[in-house]
Amino acid sequence: MNRTGRIALVLALVGVVGMAFRVSWNALRDIANAVGADQTAATLYPFVVDGLMALALVATLVLAGRDRTFALRVLGTYTAASLVLNYVHGLVPALHGATVDWGRLADWDPANWALVLLATSLPVGSIYFGSDLVAKVLHHRPAPIPTADTNAEESTETEVNRSTADLPESTPAPITATVVRVPDLVAVDYLKSALPLKPVPSIAPAPAPQIPSRASAAVSTRSRRATGRVPQAARSARPKRTPAQLLTEARTATTGWPDAQITAEGIRREVHTSPANARMLRDTLLAERAAAAVGTT
Template sequence: MNRFGKGLLVAALVGVVGMAFRVSWNALRDVATATGADETAAFLYPFVVDGLMALALVATLVLTGDARRFALRVLAAYTLASLVLNYVHGLVPQLHDEVVDWGRLADWDPANWALVLLATSLPVGSIYFGSDLVAKVLHHRPIETPTTTPNQDESAETYVNRSTADLGVSAPAPITPAPAAVALPAGPGVSLVKSTDRVPVGAVAAESTRPRRATGRVPEAARSSRPVRTAEELLIEARKVTADWSDRELTAEGIRKAVHTSPAKARVLRDTLRAERAAAREASKQAARAAGPGEAAA
């Protein structure tokens, strides 16, 4: 819903609440007059009852926990009290003409006593409950949501710990490079660089003993300069290395160490070489069988 729609909805709500208060105001004013209130007190009496209902409703929207439940109880109690007084106003026609006996809201005495007690106690309750609700709202502190996630907190803690460990070893003062020597004509046997310009032998950079974990991509300069070999190149190299190996020595681990490759590729090379040797032996046997009859005839 856009801003215009929300404003229209709020305006409609204010209008409905205002009209409902006007209807309730008429009944509560007559009840207050019947209980002995003067003209000014009877005029203000509806604001005491229905006004506290509005205050309790606002407090329920602001407070949380037990304070919010207390505001809901106050709202429910004053809503019920206003409903009872409006109901009595509708049942007693004399209240409309202001000819009812003073202090008389019902014919049955127990009911009349209860109604008079209810009507006269609502202003006192408004003072007490209204003050309490305002104090709770003023002292209420909203719950602040954390702006950092647990992963960010762990990363910050790890960074602090790592920085503290790295600073445990004091680094020597940085070495200032010597200024370049001025090109001057020098005689034979004369050196243009002073002995004090050389870097001291014992001056080495501070090195942290704590292992570092690689983060991000490895730069091109730090990568191995050895080209990636294809499967055919690995097989040719393995054939050369294992040419004089026996079948028992032809293992994946031995091939891996000899050609410096991964275990998976070493197993493939082992199976290929064993298959080649088996095929070669089978070809030799077939050749021997084929040459046997010819030699016997000769």
């Protein structure tokens, strides 16, 4: 609808509301005279009831949320009250000529008391509810009109929150312990006895290093720390042991050892030999113990 059509619609609405107010104004004025209001008060009484209805309607269009609900309740309450008073005015013809008894709106006393209470409480309610609605309208802050930048920021924030919330929680993988069964010594001895023994290789003694006659250690008055590998000429000469000597020392060192303790590393540390000799000595000692165990059985 264009602007001209809207203006015409609003003007028509104002005309209809004005005529309806004029019709209701006559009934409410007579009701005010019946409950004891003077001429001026009776003239202003319709503005108290129907005027608050108009104010509540405007507040409904401006407010939002709970405040809008409150304005709708005020509008509905005062609309119902005005309808009841107009209905009573139509039922009691004596109110039209102001010939009714003062304070008498109905023949039945409970109904009369209720109508008088309703007619006299509406001005007080207009003061309270009207002030509250005006305060709510003045303190109302309309929501800002969303722009393109605002929509972009909100969409970005929504996507970030959604992606963050959809991430699954990382759960640690269950740790399963691997059980390693240590073979029994009896089974090990049986396997050693069943397997053929390997012949012990003969180890040729390494030739003694030839120290040149011209080599002489340099004498220095101050100590120097070793910065590299010690040259072969500066090492102390140590006699090489034959395989038989190594085997004898290994037998002596492992006399009280169980079979499970006889390892190449243990023999190497006790006899102070190379890893290759230590492995050879380990195999020889285990073979001898296996042969001894077979002989005793």
